[in-house]
Amino acid sequence: MMIGSEVLANTRRQLRAGRHLVLFLDYDGTLVPIARTPDEARPDGTLLTLLNDLTHVSAIHTIILSGRPLSSLQAMLPIPGLILAGTYGMEVQWGGKLMTRGVTPAQIRPVIAQVKAEWERLTDKRNGFLLEDKGLAVALHARWADPAEADVVLNTARVAATQTVSADNFRILGGDRFLEVAPAAAHKGHTVEWLLDQIHAAGALLVYFGDDDKDEEAFAVIRQGGGIAVGVGQRYELAQADARIASPEIVRDWLRRFYDDVCQINSNVERFRIVR
Secondary structure, eight states: OEEHHHHHHHHHHHHHTTOOEEEEEOOBTTTBOOOSSGGGOOOOHHHHHHHHHHHTBTTEEEEEEOSSOHHHHHHHOOOTTOEEEEGGGTEEEETTEEEEOSOOHHHHHHHHHHHHHHHHHHHTTOTTOEEEEOSSOEEEEOTTSOHHHHHHHHHHHHHHHHHHSOTTTEEEEEETTEEEEEETTOOHHHHHHHHHHHHTOTTOEEEEEEOSHHHHHHHHHHHHTTOEEEEESSSSOOTTOSEEESOHHHHHHHHHHHHHHHHHHHTTOTTSOBOO
């Protein structure tokens, strides 16, 4: 398994050889630390500047691919030109256009609302649980609940969801004291495949940073394309990762050093224009 410095060195070599880069970045746990609630995981000015800089390099496609709904990403990351893929890629903002892919919201929403109502009844008057309505998905967070109670509630919530949704049309996603019901199209690996088709990325270098099992579904696609999958943190095993980085702070440092390197290449290679 490579370390972060080896990933950076490998990326430098391939960029100097004339390859474009498609850079995929998860948000929570990758660019910012996991916060107590999703609303508290806000980007600071340094991160916004860094993403803006990367977005303005002509040879790079910078993509945020997150389980957050698109509306949340738009509010957190108001950066022109940045490709945003929310709810695992079912909602995409690209080039000023908004797309919903893989689902028909009018068909999906009644099922999501039913699951939400069941989980609201289950968590009513219980401390430490947060229900997150994402529009096309619904998530139950239990990181702040008593661990024993969290296990019981999440198991009960999973059973209730299994009885409500069709396995052909929906997924039940787990995690670190976390449960989510989302459409079958909510799959980061499928989203990466779709985005690469849209970008016409044949011959591009693919690099993906992510911290959990949903990102690992994309890691397999990245590796099949000859790219580099970088796992962040230690919360998940991430057996598909080519390299591991300890924290979002180190991810940011890697990306800043990478951008500085691109600027150096830019002085010698015309194709690496910095667009302002």
